[in-house]
Each structure stands twice: as C-alpha cells, then as structure tokens.
Amino acid sequence: MAATSATFRWDEKEREGSISLSEVISALSFAVELTDGTVSGHALRSCLLGMRIAEEAGISAEERSSLYYALLLKDIGNEEMVGLRCDRGGNIVSKLGMGDHAAEAVRNLEEHWDGSGYPNHIRGAAIPRLARIAAIAQHLDMFSIGRNPEIAIETLGEWSGSWFDPDLVKVALSLDREDKLWTNCRATDSHEQTRQAVLDLDPRRSQPLDEEQIDRVCEAFAEVVDAKSNFTFRHSMGVAELARGIAQNLGLAPDRVRLVWRAALLHDLGKLSISNKILDKRTKLTVAEWKVIRRHPGLTRKILEQIGPFREIAIVAGEHHEKLDGSGYPNHLTACDLSIESRIIAVADVYGALSEDRPYREGLSYGEILPILNSLSGPKLDRECIQALLVYLRDYRPQDIDPEVDADGQLSRYCA
Numbered sequence: 504m505a506a507t508s509a510t511f512r513w514d515e516k517e518r519e520g521s522i523s524l525s526e527v528i529s530a531l532s533f534a535v536e537l538t539d540g541t542v543s544g545h546a547l548r549s550c551l552l553g554m555r556i557a558e559e560a561g562i563s564a565e566e567r568s569s570l571y572y573a574l575l576l577k578d579i580g581n582e583e584m585v586g587l588r589c590d591r592g593g594n595i596v597s598k599l600g601m602g603d604h605a606a607e608a609v610r611n612l613e614e615h616w617d618g619s620g621y622p623n624h625i626r627g628a629a630i631p632r633l634a635r636i637a638a639i640a641q642h643l644d645m646f647s648i649g650r651n652p653e654i655a656i657e658t659l660g661e662w663s664g665s666w667f668d669p670d671l672v673k674v675a676l677s678l679d680r681e682d683k684l685w686t687n688c689r690a691t692d693s694h695e696q697t698r699q700a701v702l703d704l705d706p707r708r709s710q711p712l713d714e715e716q717i718d719r720v721c722e723a724f725a726e727v728v729d730a731k732s733n734f735t736f737r738h739s740m741g742v743a744e745l746a747r748g749i750a751q752n753l754g755l756a757p758d759r760v761r762l763v764w765r766a767a768l769l770h771d772l773g774k775l776s777i778s779n780k781i782l783d784k785r786t787k788l789t790v791a792e793w794k795v796i797r798r799h800p801g802l803t804r805k806i807l808e809q810i811g812p813f814r815e816i817a818i819v820a821g822e823h824h825e826k827l828d829g830s831g832y833p834n835h836l837t838a839c840d841l842s843i844e845s846r847i848i849a850v851a852d853v854y855g856a857l858s859e860d861r862p863y864r865e866g867l868s869y870g871e872i873l874p875i876l877n878s879l880s881g882p883k884l885d886r887e888c889i890q891a892l893l894v895y896l897r898d899y900r901p902q903d904i905d906p907e908v909d910a911d912g913q914l915s916r917y918c919a
C-alpha cells in the first residue's frame with residue numbers, strides 16, 4: 504500500500520535534494536494538461552521545439568532563458584477562457600521573477616505576423632520576438648497530431664508571413680530538414696524522456712531555489728488554482744493561512760509549519776484538471792460528476808510526487824479530504840494513517856470551504872459554521888486542530904467572529 508502521511512519516512516539522501524525552478528514548474532504546469540490521469544506533455548514539447556529554434560536563430564542566452572519559462576508556463580490559466588489565459592500566464596511568469604521578456608512573450612503569444620491575431624492586433628516585428636518563437640513552437644506541437652510532424656511542418660510553411668514570422672519559419676524548416684527539430688518530441692519518446700530533456704536545458708539548473716523562492720512558487724500556483732473558478736477565489740491562500748495559524752498554535756516546529764503552508768497552498772492543485780462545467784455547476788452534481796471531483800486529491804498527489812523533495816508535501820496534500828473515521832476520500836484512510844499536518848489541512852479546508860460562497864449556496868457565517876465543526880469534531884476531524892483553529896480566529900480574526908455566538912459560550916467551550 505502507498506505511504507500515508509503517518510507512515511511516511513524520508514530516505515535521508517533524498518531529503519537533501521535541491522530543487523530547480525524548472526523541476527517545480529515542469530511538474531506543476533502539467534496539472535493543466537492532465538486529463539483522465541494522463542499527461543499530454545504539450546508544454547514540455549513546446550519548450551524543446553522553441554528552444555531549438557531560438558538557439559538556431561541566434562537568440563542570446565539571457566533571452567533564451569526567458570523563453571524557456573515562458574514556454575513552460577504559457578498555458579497556465581483557465582483553458583476555457585483563452586482570452587484571459589494570456590494574461591494569467593504572463594502574471595505568473597513575472598511574479599516568479601523570470602523577467603519581463605518571459606511575461607511579454609506569454610501575453611503576445613496569440614498575435615499574428617499580419618496583425619490578425621489578438622489581443623492587440625499588433626503585427627510584424629512589433630510582436631516581441633520571443634512571442635513569435637513561442638507561437639511557432641506551440642503550433643508545431645499542436646499540429647503534429649498523433650506526434651506526426653509532417654502536417655505541422657506543412658502548415659507552418661503555408662502560414663509563413665500570415666500567422667508566423669517568415670524568417671523564423673525558415674529556421675524551423677531548416678532544423679526539420681537536418682533532423683534536429685523533433686528529438687524527444689516524437690510519439691516513441693516517453694513523457695519522462697521529454698521531461699528530462701527539458702530539465703537538461705534549464706538555464707538556471709545550477710541555481711537551486713532557496714526556501715523563500717520555493718514558497719513563492721507554491722503561492723503562485725495557489726493563485727492559479729484559485730483563479731480557475733470565481734467560487735474558489737482565494738480558497739487555497741485562505742486555507743493556507745488558517746492551516747499555518749493552527750500549526751503555530753499547536754506548537755509545530757518551524758519546518759513542519761512550512762510543510763503545512765506549502766501543502767495547504769497546493770492541496771487543490773488536482774482541480775486544475777477538472778472542467779469548470781462541473782466546478783461551477785449550480786445544481787446537484789450527478790454521480791459521474793462526483794466521481795470526477797473525487798479524483799482531485801489523488802491528482803494533487805500525483806503531480807507533486809514528481810518533485811523529489813516534495814514527496815511528503817504530496818502525501819499530506821493528497822489527504823485533505825480524508826476523515827478520521829474512514830468516511831473521506833479518495834482512500835478511506837483512518838486516524839492511524841493521518842499525520843497532524845494532514846489533519847490540520849483537513850480542518851482548515853472545511854472551515855475555508857464553508858465560509859466561502861459556492862455555486863449552490865452563499866458562504867456561511869461563523870455562527871453557522873461552529874455547530875457544523877462541532878458535529879465533525881472527534882469522529883471526522885481532529886478535535887485539537889479545531890480547538891487551535893478557534894483560538895487562531897479569536898486572536899487574529901476577531902472581525903470574523905460573531906460576538907453573540909461567542910457569548911453563547913460555544914467558543915469558550917473550545918478555548919477553555
């Protein structure tokens with residue numbers, strides 16, 4: 504059986520491993536590419552194709568570094584709102600400090616050489632060069648349907664001068680002729696091979712992320728998850744703040760608090776692969792739709808597990824819908840499987856979710872949430888974690904607390 508948070512032990516060597524930005528991004532960015540548990544790998548292949556064209560076109564190393572991150576992050580955001588997609592990808596890129604060039608490339612990805620693109624109908628050399636390269640790379644992968652490059656190459660030539668920059672098209676075509684374009688992007692190449700080839704190209708491979716930078720990457724991805732649906736706006740950030748408050752109140756060591764913070768930020772990452780038609784549905788979900796929803800914690804774990812040093816975060820985050828009595832999902836784990844870190848996030852998630860608006864109901868008030876927490880405390884949710892949450896709310900969010908409920912003695916019952 505797979506490890507649970509309570510049984511997980513680090514292999515010391517593994518724990519020491521450093522993390523590069525590309526490792527985190529390449530793992531997290533295909534959260535948006537996951538459908539039915541398989542990864543399309545589009546971002547990775549676009550990255551390889553674009554970087555080869557850029558090198559051949561004589562683009563400077565510094566600009567290539569921007570292009571690298573732009574290509575990996577270009578599709579982040581809501582696929583169903585393509586117009587917004589450009590902006591969101593761009594924002595993430597600049598937030599992670601990957602330079603304005605990268606953000607600019609993502610924002611201008613859908614512009615066409617002849618001015619017929621969007622959002623600003625700019626044309627020719629006015630379109631940033633990295634965006635022109637990224638557009639070609641994206642096209643090549645999307646049109647090599649079934650990983651057959653012929654159609655992609657043919658259409659690239661056809662649309663040279665209308666959609667694409669003719670000089671860059673020439674570069675791509677000559678790389679294709681010399682058989683230097685498609686290495687690790689073919690149907691016969693495994694996902695792992697492709698990912699490894701991308702990691703090998705990482706311009707910052709020798710600069711592992713420090714702890715603060717890792718936090719920032721987790722925060723940026725929490726924003727991506729939250730932005731997917733209007734109803735989960737700030738959910739991940741909110742849950743992370745509550746979870747950190749609980750962890751600190753329980754006296755966890757600083758490195759454990761940090762683990763809780765990161766796992767809480769990323770707990771709903773698997774939701775990126777669920778359609779908004781289901782997430783935003785105002786009426787009752789069908790059995791089939793529930794099945795899809797119930798897959799998200801497992802996907803969260805699967806995505807995060809690809810980052811070696813995130814293995815424990817992956818397990819903790821993947822358990823956020825488990826309940827102490829085995830009634831949770833996806834694995835019906837019970838109290839002995841669930842670590843304190845995972846129990847903390849489960850409590851923070853329930854409080855966060857109840858306090859937020861949902862498509863089918865408005866957010867509940869503190870006075871309405873308390874009796875619900877009360878009924879879950881013990882059999883399903885950890886009593887001490889709930890107590891620590893209420894102390895946190897009393898000390899740091901007095902504005903959220905309804906004084907009448909307090910006067911009722913419900914809070915003092917927990918905080919006594």
Ligand SMILES: [Fe+2]
Nearest residue numbers: 770771823824
């Ligand atoms: Fe969830």
Ligand SMILES: [Fe+2]
Nearest residue numbers: 738770771852
């Ligand atoms: Fe959640």
